[in-house]
Amino acid sequence: MLIxxxxxxxxxILVIVALGYLYARRYPTDMGVANRLNMDIFTPxxxxxxxxxxxxxxxxxxxxxxxxxxxxxxxxxxxxLLARFLKQPNAVLLPALMFRNTAxxxxxIALFAFGENILPATVILFITATVLHFTLGLYIMTRRAHWxxxxxxxxxxxxxxxxxxxLSGLHLPASGLQPLTMLGQIAIPLMLFALGVRxxxxxxxxxxxxxxxxxxxxxAGALMFLLIxxxxxxxxPQSGLLLIYAVLPPAVINYMLAERxxxxxxxxxxxxxxxxxxxxxxxxxxxxxxxxxxx
Numbered sequence: 426m427l428i429x430x431x432x433x434x435x436x437x438i439l440v441i442v443a444l445g446y447l448y449a450r451r452y453p454t455d456m457g458v459a460n461r462l463n464m465d466i467f468t469p470x471x472x473x474x475x476x477x478x479x480x481x482x483x484x485x486x487x488x489x490x491x492x493x494x495x496x497x498x499x500x501x502x503x504x505x506l507l508a509r510f511l512k513q514p515n516a517v518l519l520p521a522l523m524f525r526n527t528a529x530x531x532x533x534i535a536l537f538a539f540g541e542n543i544l545p546a547t548v549i550l551f552i553t554a555t556v557l558h559f560t561l562g563l564y565i566m567t568r569r570a571h572w573x574x575x576x577x578x579x580x581x582x583x584x585x586x587x588x589x590x591x592l593s594g595l596h597l598p599a600s601g602l603q604p605l606t607m608l609g610q611i612a613i614p615l616m617l618f619a620l621g622v623r624x625x626x627x628x629x630x631x632x633x634x635x636x637x638x639x640x641x642x643x644x645a646g647a648l649m650f651l652l653i654x655x656x657x658x659x660x661x662p663q664s665g666l667l668l669i670y671a672v673l674p675p676a677v678i679n680y681m682l683a684e685r686x687x688x689x690x691x692x693x694x695x696x697x698x699x700x701x702x703x704x705x706x707x708x709x710x711x712x713x714x715x716x717x718x719x720x
Contacts, residue, residue, distance in 0.1 A: 427713060427716065430712075430716050431709050431712045431713060431716065433537070434534060434537040434538045434712055434716075435534075435537075435708065435709065435712075437533075437537060438530075438533050438534060438537065438617060441533075441614055441617040441618055441621065442617050442618070442620050442621040442624070443621060444618065444621060445617065445618035445619060445620065445621020445622045445624075446621035446622065446624045446625065447621075448621075448622070449621070449622040449625050450625060454622050456619045456622050456623075459615060459619065460619055463611070463612055463615050463616065463619070464578075464579070464580065465579045466579070466608060467608050467609060467611045467612040467615060468528070468580055468583075468609075468612045469579040469580050469582070469583035470583070470605045470606075470608035470609040470612070471544075471548070471608075471609030471610075471612045471613075472548050472551075472552070472580055472583045472584055472587060472609075473583040473584075473586055473587040473605060474587075474602055474605040474606050474609050475544055475545050475548050475587070475609075476545075476548065476583075476584065476587025476588055476590075476591055477586070477587045477590040477591055477597060477602070478545075478591070478602075479591070479596050481545050481591055483588065483591065483592070486545070486546060486549045486663075488657045488658045488659055488663070489546055489549055489550065489657075489659065489663050489666075489667065490549060490553050491657065492653055492654070492657045492659065492667050493549075493550045493553040493554065493667070493670070494553060494557065495649065495653045496646060496649050496650065496653070496667070496670070496671055497523050497524065497553075497554065497557055498523075499645070499649040499652070499653070500522055500523045500642070500645045500646060500649060501519055501522070501523045501561075501565075503522075503641070503645045504518060504519045504522035504523060504641070504645070505519060507522070507637075507641060511634070511637070513634070513692075514688070514689070515565055516565060516566045516567070516686075516688045516689075517683070517688050517689035517692055517693065518638070518692075519565050520558070520562045520565055520566055520679050520682065520683070520693075521638055521675040521676075521679040521683075521693050521696045521697065522638060522641055522642060522645070522675070522696075523557075523562065524554060524557070524558045524562055524675065524676045524678075524679060525554070525642060525646070525670060525671075525673035525674065525675060525676055526620075526673045526674050526675065526676045526677060526700075526701065526704075527547075527550055527551045527554045527670060527673065527676065528551060528616055528676070528678075529616040529617060529619065529620040529676075529677055530620070530673055530674065530701070530704065530708075531547060531550070531551070531669070531670050531673050532544075532547045532551065532612075532613050532616065533613050533614075533616065533617055534669055534708065534712075535547045535666055535669065535670075536613060538665070538669065538712060538715065538716060539662050539665065539666065542662070543662055543666060546662070546663055546666050547666065550666070550667075550670055552580070552584050554676075555578070555580060555581075556575065556581075558676075558678070559574055559575045559578065560575060562682075563682070566682060566683070566686055566688050567686050567688075619677075620677060620701070623677055623698075624698065624701070626680075626694060626698070627694075627698040629695065630691060630695070631691055631692045631694075631695040632695060632699065634692050634695060634696065635692070635694075635695025635696045635698065635699040635700075636699055637696075638675060638695075638696030638699070638700060639674065639675075639696060639699040639700035639702070639703045640703065642672070642673070642674055642675055642700055643671075643672035643673075643674075643703070643704070643707035643711075646670075646671030646672050646673070647668075647671055647672055647711075649671060650667060650668050650671040654667065654668075664715075665714075665715030665716065666715070668711050668714060668715045669708070669711050669712065669715050671711070672704070672707045672708060672710070672711045673704065673708075674697065674700030674701045674703065674704045674707075675693075675696050675697045675700045676697070677697055677701075679693050679696075679697055680693050680694045680697045
């Protein structure tokens, strides 16, 4: 039954997020070091291991890159109109409406929904979102975005190195890739646990704006998917993956950047947290359409 398959996808994710929330509620937890390790070591190891694999063919994901880019840009256009209507600064509202939780939420759901074969596609969408977030997203937020900021991220260097190895035709020995594979396996569960810990920071003082942002992301994403999907040459798993990514909530990192650059962090936190709660409704609906395509 389809409902059983949906529950099978969401149940392990909810369990790990709940464990993070309950543990942090019982024992005050600072995830700063763990998150830094995840962004600097575990996730780059995952990215490099997938891209450097001899079975990974970059040409298979060109349409997916286009789809992910259009999804973000289209959400930005609608977000700009919404910001004008609500009389909210673009720097506060737009990044949260454009950049979705492709890491903490997207990767685990894709893994449980489609299996390990979908991981290269999830990495491609994650890289696409990361590059746009730390260029266009930072420019919207601060007007001071520089490519040097992007090149300071280990994930970007892992991407460059992975593509370099893949395109060069080099075949790394299994003994060399095994440590990277083991490190990469830490990344996704840690993302989920960290999301649960972050849920303790929920602030409902700006619940109205938070609810608007939480509703906008899945609705705008679903609309963009319906507009662009017919024009993209995506196979069934990639199409299902793009649909799931379209309805993801705002990325947690939006809150961190808003706090760093003093761009309405409490408003952004409300959108992020309420968006992740609302995803308990939007994601099962998306999975109901995405999963049959993979049978």
